[in-house]
Amino acid sequence: MSSNTFGTIFRVTTFGESHGAGLGCVIDGVPAGLRIDLDFLRAELARRRPGQSGMTTPRTEADEPEILSGVLDGVATGAPLAILFRNTNQRSGDYAAIANLFRPGHADYSWERKFGFRDARGGGRTSGRETVARVAAGAVAKLILAANGINVRACALEIAGIRAEKIDWDQVERNPVRAPDAEAAERMAQAVREAAPDSVGGVILCEALGLPAGLGEPVFDKLDALTAHAILSIGGVKGIEFGAGFAAAAMKGSEHNDPILPGGKFATNHAGGVLGGISNGDVFTFRCAVKPTASIAIPQDTIDRAGNPAEITTPGRHDPCLVPRIVPVVEAMTAIVLTDLLFLSKHSRLA
Numbered sequence: 001m002s003s004n005t006f007g008t009i010f011r012v013t014t015f016g017e018s019h020g021a022g023l024g025c026v027i028d029g030v031p032a033g034l035r036i037d038l039d040f041l042r043a044e045l046a047r048r049r050p051g052q053s054g055m056t057t058p059r060t061e062a063d064e065p066e067i068l069s070g071v072l073d074g075v076a077t078g079a080p081l082a083i084l085f086r087n088t089n090q091r092s093g094d095y096a097a098i099a100n101l102f103r104p105g106h107a108d109y110s111w112e113r114k115f116g117f118r119d120a121r122g123g124g125r126t127s128g129r130e131t132v133a134r135v136a137a138g139a140v141a142k143l144i145l146a147a148n149g150i151n152v153r154a155c156a157l158e159i160a161g162i163r164a165e166k167i168d169w170d171q172v173e174r175n176p177v178r179a180p181d182a183e184a185a186e187r188m189a190q191a192v193r194e195a196a197p198d199s200v201g202g203v204i205l206c207e208a209l210g211l212p213a214g215l216g217e218p219v220f221d222k223l224d225a226l227t228a229h230a231i232l233s234i235g236g237v238k239g240i241e242f243g244a245g246f247a248a249a250a251m252k253g254s255e256h257n258d259p260i261l262p263g264g265k266f267a268t269n270h271a272g273g274v275l276g277g278i279s280n281g282d283v284f285t286f287r288c289a290v291k292p293t294a295s296i297a298i299p300q301d302t303i304d305r306a307g308n309p310a311e312i313t314t315p316g317r318h319d320p321c322l323v324p325r326i327v328p329v330v331e332a333m334t335a336i337v338l339t340d341l342l343f344l345s346k347h348s349r350l351a
Helices: 039-050 092-098 108-115 128-146 169-174 182-195 223-232 245-250 323-345
Strands: 013-014 024-029 068-069 080-087 151-159 202-207 235-241 284-290 300-303 307-312
Touching: 013 128, 024 128, 039 128, 039 323, 080 128, 128 245, 128 284, 128 323, 151 169, 151 323, 169 182, 202 323, 223 235, 223 284, 223 323, 235 245, 284 323
Parallel strands: none
Antiparallel strands: 013 024, 024 080, 068 080, 151 202, 202 284, 235 284, 300 307
């Protein structure tokens, strides 16, 4: 058995495989009366959709959402909201030659050791294609957050070691790597192209603005702990840091502590908007590290299912860099966490 559900009140279950008939999500806890903006949903999905630029896999999927339940005349009924995405452009034959081999950097080996079976068609359930369901659920969460004055946004802070030198949020959707710095974006894109047939990774910056103070619990269900759980559940993400993050290890307490100003404001935000696991009303901010894409057209050493040494070159269509398409997934998972905590705290104007 495996867990496919996340959340407590706002609960999201995803289903489906990369090369199966389709994928989707079932969302419990959507408030009755919430208007489900399909244009917004489609726009969010388009940001994650494959085939959108030379920075992504050439696989083309429309990712058109089919609302199966929970919506009537564009309004949530309070019943489970089910959304389906049918696969139309899978090429399972690409994987026939390596079905008996384990791809380095992928979940093939560990999945088979755990379950005794795996879907060799593009990774099945472990494929990044599963995130289409997360983005759909995250879009619904964003609608709820917007009604509460909360906005979640993310960008590519760094790709292939090239870091944005300024943060201009208006630039993020104007370049294929989703960087907040137009000049750095060009260098990032060039680095991705030059890496072929290899791949590169990067760092994503995420912010949530408008959070009320008081979200999160002080022990196990801390705001940052639940967010870390959500973000690290995204394939390819290998680390996360909040506020000053690992740089805090080299700071003194007098440097790291954020002075509190009249009116409950803070002079700095080294804490990342979280104190004791609870939001303090400042901007909630974190960064996550994304590894290079595991699927590369370079021969690598591996073994077959019998344990014999072998060499493998991963076929198929793959992103040379995961970062641009993970940006909306990071936003989605953050929005899901915040919506759930908002309902648990009873701060929401909709719950």
